[in-house]
Amino acid sequence: MITSMDFLLWAKGPMFQIAIAIFAIGTLIRLTEIFALGRRHNYAEARGGELLPGLRTLYKRFHTDPGTLKRAPFDVVVGTLWHIGFIVVLLLFIPHVELIKSTFGIAWPALPNPIVDGITAITLFGLTAALIHRLMHPVKRFLSTGEDYLIWGLTFLVVLTGYLAYHRVINPYPLALGVHILTVEVFLILLPFTKLTHIFTSFVARWYTGASFGRKGVQS
């Protein structure tokens, strides 16, 4: 009979290895698919550089332009909130820092648990608000595909299962933790093949756009 501890060990062990491997190879394939296409040589005389404007745009798109902020404050505030929440919890929760330390050998100070707990709750709230907005907003609803809801569900489950495990809502604990880890593994496996790739490719996209505008003397 498989115990909850067996399940946890499987999730933490072989399954984790498999997930990381698929994630790494998949991401490498996706990035290769992009970069292999290359860009045509540009014969027009440049007005400005590419590298620095590209990097500036890469950073600047974290700040919404005033017009968009005024027209879509909900999108900007809620979107920023849960993205930051997700990243903070991922990188600054004590067990996560420990995991990163044991895997990559690098570590940094973590946030106290009650703070991470609060941020997790805000993130879950933000994600829920984002989903409701997606379902109600005419343009968002029109654009949304099954994949959009799938990656929303995955992201939400990753955060939710972690939250439930921390609060010992599901018993036994090894089962709760195992479910959280397995959810993360599904997230990692699907990442390179869905629009979750924007986690990486949006930086590539921003650079290309910044470079192309920069070449023409416009900081985008």
Added chain:
Amino acid sequence: MSTTLSTNIGNTASQPNSQIPVQTASPFSLERGLQAWREEMDAPVASFFSSCVHCGLCAIACPFQVETGDPKYTPIYKLEPMRLLWEQEYTLWGKLKGKFGLGKQITDEMLTEWEPLLYDSCSMCGRCSMVCPVGNDIAYMIRKAREGMVASGHAPEGLIAASVRAVNTGSPMGLQWKTLEVQIKHAETSGGLTVPLDQQGADYLVLLSSMEIINFPEYLEAITKIFHHAGLSWTLSKDCFEATNAGIQIGNKDIAAKLTQRVVDAAVKLGVKNLISPECGHAYTAIRWEGPNNIGRAYPFKVFHIIEVLDQLRADGRIKTEGKEMERLSMHDPCNLARKSGVIQQQRNLMDLVADNFVDLREHGKYQWCCGAGGGVSSNERAEPLKLAAFKRKKAQIEEVEPERMVTMCATCRTQLEEGLEEFNMDIPVVGLTEMIAEHLKESD
């Protein structure tokens, strides 16, 4: 409709010297369209499609979407057929889905449905590219997507006709040299100065746009006056006067290359060092940024927009003005000049020279709103209602600052502003910046 369209193209293409590709809607033409898209697929496009999370923020950056409220005019949605091709052929997951017969097929009907989205409701103004949170240059992809639309026989009739006229007569409006000659004579009589023609070795070759020649002939008189005042060596070419490129608007590399080559030939023949693009936003991006890539080599001369030249003359102290406009003036930045070419400060320097009460629209420069007529929309009669709808965004911007007159530096924008303001009974005249500078030149004698 496809049949009528293809018949039209067929007829036109059978004319001698015409190099317009003949398309008829068929599985064969669909494949040709897809092939054109494959040729346009590059790393930026792949990174853009990989990154879109359907947040919909591009919708509120688009005057066509904002003013119609129709979700189908959301910029990124206009690229859905091209995105499908990318997914199916350029991603592992898409290829796997294809093997199992999953995923939507791109059909001719689909392209018919998308034709108005890619042409009638997009001026390629690039405002969406400026605000997309993941950094997608959507306008860049629209330009590419149009290549496939032309190749598959899905370009609007108005743009096909303009392209055919441009190839056959040298002007998208079918304007001939003799028409320009009349305007030249008129400018010479009215201004008392000679317009230089085919001057070998002049410093600057001046190009015009047909829209300008027909609607705003005062531009020619203005530059003649300013260049005489500044002592600039310039000329027109009888071989080629048209600066716009219908091939770029419709989305056909072959036509674009042909039209660019005519300009290059004329400039090389006269041995000029510089070329001046007229008060037209599109012409500037066409000849400045896309032209060298159309023909696959760098130019042996430099390209400037007239506003850049005037601002340089101002900086060099070669333009002396007197008197200032006292009315409350505001300015419309042509998208192609400001957001897409980085000419933003120059027109403001020039305004300072001649205007005492200038106020910018709230969102201007790289965040300005399109007038609604660019990117071929104004050559596409079918797009007329959408063009007027998109103008409402500009109208709202103008109402915010309540100017007595609007100033701009693009004949297409100017025509659209004049027509739009007229439509809404707003008594705000629109003037060209070059003419305004010419009116304030200090008499040297």
